[in-house]
Amino acid sequence: xxxxxxxxxxxxxxxxxxxxxxxxxxxxxxxxxxxxxxxxxxxxxxxxxxxxxxxxxxxxxxxxxxxxxxxxxxxxxxxxxxxxxxxxxxxxxxxxxxxxxxxxxxxxxxxxxxxxxxxxxxxxxxxxxxxxxxxxxxxxxxxxxxxxxxxxxxxxxxxxxxxxxxxxxxxxxxxxxxxxxxxxxxxxxxxxxxxxxxxxxxxxxxxxxxxxxxxxxxxxxxxxxxxxxxxxxxxxxxxxxxxxxxxxxxxxxxxxxxxxxxxxxxxxxxxxxxxxxxxxxxxxxxxxxxxxxxxxxxxxxxxxxxxxxxxxxxxxxxxxxxxxxxxxxxxxxxxxxxxxxxxx
Amino acid sequence: xxxxxxxxxxxxxxxxxxxxxxxxxxxxxxxxxxxxxxxxxxxxxxxxxxxxxxxxxxxxxxxxxxxxxxxxxxxxxxxxxxxxxxxxxxxxxxxxxxxxxxxxxxxxxxxxxxxxxxxxxxxxxxxxxxxxxxxxxxxxxxxxxxxxxxxxxxxxxxxxxxxxxxxxxxxxxxxxxxxxxxxxxxxxxxxxxxxxxxxxxxxxxxxxxxxxxxxxxxxxxxxxxxxxxxxxxxxxxxxxxxxxxxxxxxxxxxxxxxxxxxxxxxxxxxxxxxxxxxxxxxxxxxxxxxxxxxxxxxxxxxxxxxxxxxxxxxxxxxxxxxxxxxxxxxxxxxxxxxxxxxxx
Numbered sequence: 001x002x003x004x005x006x007x008x009x010x011x012x013x014x015x016x017x018x019x020x021x022x023x024x025x026x027x028x029x030x031x032x033x034x035x036x037x038x039x040x041x042x043x044x045x046x047x048x049x050x051x052x053x054x055x056x057x058x059x060x061x062x063x064x065x066x067x068x069x070x071x072x073x074x075x076x077x078x079x080x081x082x083x084x085x086x087x088x089x090x091x092x093x094x095x096x097x098x099x100x101x102x103x104x105x106x107x108x109x110x111x112x113x114x115x116x117x118x119x120x121x122x123x124x125x126x127x128x129x130x131x132x133x134x135x136x137x138x139x140x141x142x143x144x145x146x147x148x149x150x151x152x153x154x155x156x157x158x159x160x161x162x163x164x165x166x167x168x169x170x171x172x173x174x175x176x177x178x179x180x181x182x183x184x185x186x187x188x189x190x191x192x193x194x195x196x197x198x199x200x201x202x203x204x205x206x207x208x209x210x211x212x213x214x215x216x217x218x219x220x221x222x223x224x225x226x227x228x229x230x231x232x233x234x235x236x237x238x239x240x241x242x243x244x245x246x247x248x249x250x251x252x253x254x255x256x257x258x259x260x261x262x263x264x265x266x267x268x269x270x271x272x273x274x275x276x277x278x279x280x281x282x283x284x285x286x287x288x289x290x291x292x293x294x295x296x297x298x299x300x301x302x303x304x305x306x307x308x309x310x311x312x313x314x315x316x317x318x319x320x321x322x323x324x325x326x327x328x329x330x331x332x333x334x335x336x337x338x339x340x341x342x343x344x
Numbered sequence: 345x346x347x348x349x350x351x352x353x354x355x356x357x358x359x360x361x362x363x364x365x366x367x368x369x370x371x372x373x374x375x376x377x378x379x380x381x382x383x384x385x386x387x388x389x390x391x392x393x394x395x396x397x398x399x400x401x402x403x404x405x406x407x408x409x410x411x412x413x414x415x416x417x418x419x420x421x422x423x424x425x426x427x428x429x430x431x432x433x434x435x436x437x438x439x440x441x442x443x444x445x446x447x448x449x450x451x452x453x454x455x456x457x458x459x460x461x462x463x464x465x466x467x468x469x470x471x472x473x474x475x476x477x478x479x480x481x482x483x484x485x486x487x488x489x490x491x492x493x494x495x496x497x498x499x500x501x502x503x504x505x506x507x508x509x510x511x512x513x514x515x516x517x518x519x520x521x522x523x524x525x526x527x528x529x530x531x532x533x534x535x536x537x538x539x540x541x542x543x544x545x546x547x548x549x550x551x552x553x554x555x556x557x558x559x560x561x562x563x564x565x566x567x568x569x570x571x572x573x574x575x576x577x578x579x580x581x582x583x584x585x586x587x588x589x590x591x592x593x594x595x596x597x598x599x600x601x602x603x604x605x606x607x608x609x610x611x612x613x614x615x616x617x618x619x620x621x622x623x624x625x626x627x628x629x630x631x632x633x634x635x636x637x638x639x640x641x642x643x644x645x646x647x648x649x650x651x652x653x654x655x656x657x658x659x660x661x662x663x664x665x666x667x668x669x670x671x672x673x674x675x676x677x678x679x680x681x682x683x684x685x686x687x688x
Contacts, residue, residue: 043445071424
């Protein structure tokens with residue numbers, strides 16, 4: 001606790017293997033020191049009592065904006081969890097709170113913000129221009145398009161859609177519905193493309209009546225599944241495109257007196273915690289959202305340290321998680337499709 | 345877009361009804377101007393083109409820390425949504441990310457942070473001391489104790505526990521299990537007290553075997569409900585103390601071959617979005633988490649503006665939401681408690 005007996009800053013510099021100027025920069029919270037060097041110098045400074053413990057972690061950390069589409073989905077929470085686990089100080093802005101007098105772009109361009117991690121389904125040309133003019137680095141999570149100019153972190157959505165559909169085909173399903181998210185969203189289009197590719201690889205035609213669009217939320221999954229179940233020849237399985245939509249699909253099945261998975265199989269996408277809390281637990285395609293957030297944070301840190309990215313477009317792998325909402329199709333469509341209420 | 349023809353700052357001051365000095369402070373992002381005045385002046389400044397639109401919303405906003413226990417629950421997301429909807433710029437810190445070299449208290453005490461909103465189930469004496477010494481205001485959400493020194497926002501947990509239990513009693517249930525959260529947490533103790541008070545008001549004794557403790561999460565609800573269902577005389581209903589625990593209770597029932605609500609009624613607490621996505625949708629007690637976050641933000645803004653709080657301890661009302669997981673108890677315990685699997 002006493003400051004007497006501490007080594008000089010020159011001795012600290014020698015111990016940390018850096019110049020005295022660098023030690024001085026770290027002490028003064030200057031940002032032109034790489035994160036790695038800063039961490040090393042700070043450890044040595046701390047060992048010798050140069051920094052009060054309480055300030056150590058937060059001083060000299062970059063303050064960045066994390067822009068999320070809305071804070072109404074566990075999807076946002078997963079990404080946030082990954083980003084905050086980094087060495088960044090993260091100001092959270094929601095597009096849902098954006099107003100004419102306080103637009104979200106103002107947050108991003110606010111003085112003191114070193115950079116941005118953006119999870120925004122769509123940018124208007126004006127917003128794109130503003131961000132481009134911000135002169136602070138930006139990394140996009142779940143990009144809406146493959147823009148080689150824009151550092152981004154996505155997931156292998158096409159492979160995920162393929163795996164989900166192949167799982168249902170392997171169980172014996174032949175009429176499989178798919179519910180995408182909003183049509184303009186890249187990740188959604190890719191999942192539906194994966195679905196189509198799996199059908200093709202099984203020599204099955206694509207029936208446009210089985211391809212629906214949702215909003216990625218419960219309501220969208222509920223409405224689209226109702227429509228699918230009302231078809232003259234309804235599907236025996238639904239690949240729901242997101243976990244929330246899958247929960248809506250399960251709800252639609254229950255409301256129609258169908259059991260999941262005995263009468264209708266359902267596959268989600270995301271592997272949000274809620275997919276494991278559902279009863280029965282959801283079969284789903286895991287996309288590592290927290291890891292995507294953490295990767296975006298690491299990329300932003302690198303850019304802030306002036307280190308160019310080896311790989312500006314990163315795609316993390318998705319993985320099928322088979323749980324309890326998928327099973328072989330009912331043997332006869334009419335024989336097993338009896339309402340549960342009549343049984344109980 | 346041109347700056348010619350703009351009124352002078354003195355004219356702006358007159359139009360906004362403030363002094364020229366105040367206008368100058370607002371222009372210079374000084375913080376010694378009340379939020380209300382700042383907003384008024386900024387509107388006038390903006391009307392006359394004094395501030396670029398892109399910067400208007402973010403400039404001069406207070407930067408505060410929001411400390412959350414962990415980012416693994418929709419509970420955290422709800423509070424965050426309320427806080428970020430305010431005029432505060434919110435840096436999110438998670439206790440789960442706190443390490444010896446980067447403790448969460450460092451975030452709170454970081455230079456530039458004007459205040460703190462803390463959602464922390466427990467503080468160590470050292471952490472309490474650090475926060476007290478921070479000299480920046482702090483508002484606690486869901487306080488762990490009723491400390492009259494600490495501005496806080498809670499909910500009427502006791503009334504909520506009472507309403508949940510009375511609903512089950514009114515349906516005819518007499519053996520009702522309760523699952524609290526961690527014992528040391530005030531809100532959890534209060535919910536169990538409400539449960540006990542409802543039983544007493546019906547002239548029913550409190551059976552300690554029916555009172556369990558969880559972790560507020562799915563796993564805790566699952567384990568506690570399994571234990572309750574294994575009792576020689578199991579309950580016909582469970583008040584699960586949180587929505588995640590209620591989902592765990594529904595899972596435990598399903599695994600035991602019981603139907604919800606025919607064989608076992610379940611009531612949650614929180615009214616998280618997931619309670620409406622569950623199938624069947626959860627009967628639960630709504631606590632307005634987003635409103636609690638927004639209220640905490642408003643209180644912190646007031647303290648930052650130097651305006652003392654009329655009411656430093658706020659409790660927002662809870663409300664029973666009856667959905668599909670509660671029904672009258674089975675007529676005969678054995679007659680209806682047959683496994684669903686045997687039926688299907």
